[in-house]
Amino acid sequence: MSSGKSTVTPMMAQYLEIKSGYEDALLFYRMGDFYELFFDDAKAAAEALDIALTKRGKHDGGDIPMCGVPVHAAEGYLLTLIRKGFRVAVCEQMESPAEAKKRGAKSVVKRDVVRLVTPGTLTEESLLEARRHNFLAAYALVRDAAALAWVDISTGAFHVMALPQVRLGPELARLAPSEVLVSEAQEIELANVVADAGAALTALGRGSFDSSLAADRVAEVFGVASLDAFGTFERAELSAMGALVDYLKITQKGKLPLLRPPQKEASGGGMQIDAATRRNLxxxxxxxxxxxxxxxxxxxxxxxxxxxxxxxxxxxxxxxxxxxxxxxxxxxxxxxxxxxxxxxxxxxxxxxxxxxxxxxxxxxxxxxxxxxxxxxxxxxxxxxxxxxxxxxxxxxxxxxxxxxLSGHDALLDLLDQALVAEPPLLARDGGFIAPGHDEELDEARTLRDEGRSVIARMQQEYVSETGINSLKIKHNNVLGYFIECTATHADKMHALSERFIHRQTTANQVRFTTVDLSELETRILNAGNRALEIEKRLFAALRRAILDAAGPLGDLARALSELxxxxxxxxxxxxxDWTRPVVDNSRMFHVETGRHPVVETALKREGDPFVANDCDLNDADGASAIWLLTGPNMAGKST
The missing domain is CATH 1.10.1420.10 (MutS, DNA mismatch repair protein; Chain A, domain 3)
Structure with a gap:
């Protein structure tokens, strides 16, 4: 600017204020149908997503870099950014532009971050592998004790175990978490262990790992006064669990996922496999x-x-x-x-x-x-x-x-009566509640749908009245319902201006309305909006009925998985043609015509047979000793 001073627009002032709270994340700033990114966020995202980098306005005398992604396609872009190591703060419009204008013509739409998207906090179907867990883990050290807690917020699984630091690597290799939380004090010390596990490292302040606050944090999630019903937890275990809960509150902006009560795992319950062995197996x-x-x-x-x-x-x-x-x-x-x-x-x-x-x-x-x-x-x-x-x-x-699997008849009957067979993806689209479930909804739908047939009859009347066979009644989100004809009939329509009120002229079309059409539109619009609001209310009620049965439904899900x-x-x-093994507490190891499943499968693809082998690692008296198999590569030790 000529004065040398920088003027920050109200919108950009809002953006900068929100961004200041999320310096380590890309800010997806909602503007209508797009999430926009500005400044360094825009440069980083444009390169990572291979999209165009543009500019919008000035700041401190320079152009403001900008890029954006459509809201309807945002999930795919989010997945790419997460996989490339970014965190994303999703900032939504908390009111409509019309609501903002009530505060003044130049008022900025209220916006706020509703979610921080990180590798360990994904829930969307399109962002997750259906057949794999997506674990978020936290490792805590309290004096001479340490513990690992992990959660999959997409399924509710929540576990914790005492774990000395020397065994952290093997456990992370077993769980393969997407993200690991550590205290800032341990960030440098644990960075390599977490990196070797292929997880993202997130360092939190000491307060997140405060073991004295942790029990209350976790108890609050489950709505209980204490954790006694879930078992006895050491301070390090509480610290790790508390850090997970605190991080979920931060990233989900207070909307905590549905978690199962924490299960304490015993270190000796499963086979211990170090990271290198696990990788090579x-x-x-x-x-x-x-x-x-x-x-x-x-x-x-x-x-x-x-x-x-x-x-x-x-x-x-x-x-x-x-x-x-x-x-x-x-x-x-x-x-x-x-x-x-x-x-x-x-x-x-x-x-x-x-x-x-x-x-x-x-x-x-x-x-x-x-x-x-x-x-x-x-x-x-x-x-x-x-x-x-x-x-x-x-x-x-x-x-x-x-x-x-039994005991859910009432919920099943409710859902069966309430829902259509193939619903839309989004509640805001409507059309997912079955006819006959709600009398008020059926009435609103009847008015809305009969309105469409009335529109068709009105179109025929206008065609007869004007003699223009190509005349159509159409609808869009800007004009609502309008009468449209080609520009060649414009003079004829203008001559009937007492009846047909001009609305808009485009390159090839002319658009009009009538008093009758405007009144009908109001009735149809009110009925459509009313039907949608009723469906949203019914969705909320059905959602609550399901969540009220979350515990039994979780048991049912585990039973189905077991089956x-x-x-x-x-x-x-x-x-x-596999055979059931005999497993006992002896040290005997005896296999007849043993086959290696992976090698055999690979050979089958090539059309070659696998030669089965016996293996008897026992002494003459039947007692098993330790056998060490040696030999060069390709000697067949693995089979």
Whole structure:
């Protein structure tokens, strides 16, 4: 400017004020149908997303860099940014432009950050891998003790365990979290361990890890006075759990996800596998990256997302509990022998949506009508499975799972009566409540829909009146309903100006209205808006009914996952001719005609057979000793 002074517009002043609270994140600043980014955020995002960098206005004498992404396509851009290591603060308009103008013609629309998107806090279906957990972990050190807590906010899973620092690397390798929270005091010390696990490191202030505040923080989430009902937790465990809860409050702006009560894990319950061994065994990911070529990819026959996640958890942390192992083997053996049982159950499970993630989105108020129908459809399949197998002589493990599928009739009836078969994605689109469920809604819809037929009749009257066959009554968000004809008929329409009131002229079209059309539009608009508001109210009521049953629904989801994993392993055994092992507490190790599943699968693709091998690592008296297999690469030690 000629005066040398910089003038900051009210909108840019608002942007800078909001941005000052999120210096370490890209700010998605909502402007109408776009999220706009400015200054250094715009430069970084434009490069990361490969989109055009433009400019808007001046600041301190220089151009303001700007780029933007459409709101309707924002999820894809968010995923790209998160994968490239960015955090994103999503800033929404908290009122409409019309509401802002009531405070003055130049008033800026109120905006605020509604969510901080980070690798460990994703919930959207399109941003997550359906068959994998997305863990957020926190590691706390309190004096001489340490603990690791982790949560998947998309499913509600919440765990904690005492963990000395020397074992942090192997545990992170097992869990493969997306993000790990540490105290600022440990940031440098733990940076390499977290990086080796492929996770993003987030350092929090000492207050987040305050163990004296942690118990109250966690208790508040579950609406209890104390955590005594969940078990006894050491100070380090409380510190790690408290940090998770504090971070979720920060990132979700007070809207906490639906979490299950924290489960305390014993360090000796699962097999200990160090990070290097885990990597080289390629249990859940191949050395080349990705799932293909891993043991998990080779054996996974699950048909539900929840079942796939459970299988990965068990493969990542094999149980050392003999009773647990044999209970699982008994259930798989039954499913293998009972072909009809297995086939019918897997067919029903294929139709089960991901309840856990639907519940999570609904709890964070990010859900839509399809999340409601996901719960309904899962309940339908659960009821069918329960009714079919409730009197079957099942092993204890399968019997317990089937028993947890019943008891949801009232919720299922409500959802079944209330929802259409195929709802839209967003509640604001309407049309997801079934006819006959709500009398008031049916009345509003009738008026709205009959209005459309009245519009069609009115169009025919205007065609007859003017003699212009191409005349149409159309609608857009700016003009509402209007009469449109080609510019060639403009003079004829203007001659009827007492009847037809001119609204707009474009290059090829001329647009008019009438008093009758304006009055009809008001009636239709009111009916349409009223119908939409009623549907939104009904959505809120259905959402609340589901969340009130979140605990039992979580149990049902776990039962379905258990059934899926069991029948999937039985299917694998049937397809590949696998044999049930005898597992006991002895040190005996004896395998006849053993096969390596990953190598055998790879050979099959090439059309080559796998040569089975025996393996007996026992002394003559049957006692197992430690055997060390040596030899050069390609000597076949792995098989």
């Amino acid at each position: 390629e249990l859940t990911a191949a050395l080349s990256g990705g799932r293909a070529g891993s043991l998990l990819a080779c054996i996974d026959r699950t048909v539900t997302a929840g079942g796939a996640r459970l299988l990965e958890r068990r493969l990542s942390s094999p149980s050392r509990d003999l009773a647990e192992i044999n209970a699982r083997l008994e259930a798989v053996g039954f499913s293998l022998d009972e072909t009809e049982f297995r086939s019918a159950l897997r067919e029903a499970l294929r139709k089960v949506p991901d309840i856990d993630r639907a519940l999570s989105r609904l709890s964070l108020d990010r859900g839509g009508p399809r999340d409601l129908t996901a719960v309904r459809n899962a309940l339908e399949q659960a009821a069918e499975i329960g009714a079919r197998h409730d009197d079957t002589a099942l092993p204890a493990r399968l019997h317990d799972a089937v028993a947890r 899926d994993v069991t029948t999937a392993l039985a299917e694998l055994a049937a397809q590949e």
